Amino acid sequence: MHQLDAVRRKLYFRSNHRGIKEMDIIFTKFAETVLPDLPDADIEDYQRILELADDKLFAWATGRDTVPEDIRSPLLDRLLSLDYV
Numbered sequence: 847m848h849q850l851d852a853v854r855r856k857l858y859f860r861s862n863h864r865g866i867k868e869m870d871i872i873f874t875k876f877a878e879t880v881l882p883d884l885p886d887a888d889i890e891d892y893q894r895i896l897e898l899a900d901d902k903l904f905a906w907a908t909g910r911d912t913v914p915e916d917i918r919s920p921l922l923d924r925l926l927s928l929d930y931v
Contacts, residue, residue: 854881857892866900872907872928879930891921 850858861877864870873896884892895903898917905911907926924930 850882853889854884857881857889857896860896864900866904869900869903869907872903872925876925876930880924888921891919895919895922895925 858877858881861873861881862870864873881892902911903926906913907928913922913926
C-alpha cells in the first residue's frame with residue numbers, strides 16, 4: 847500500500863475495525879484500493895460513510911434495502927458496488 851498521510855491512516859484503521867466481519871472485509875478492500883488515491887474533496891464523505899451503521903450498509907450492499915437518497919453519494923455508490931473487489 848502507498849504511504850498514507852495521517853488522516854488516511856486513521857480512515858484505513860477505522861475501515862478495518864467496523865464491528866461486523868463482512869463490513870470489515872468490504873471496507874478493508876475498499877480502503878486498500880481507493881483510499882491512497884482518494885481526492886481530498888472526498889475525505890469528508892468517506893468519514894461520513896464510516897459513521898453509518900453496519901447493519902444498514904450491509905443491507906444496502908446485499909440489495910436487501912435501497913440507499914435513501916439523502917444518504918447516497920457517488921463514493922457510497924462506489925463502495926456498495928463492490929466493483930473494486
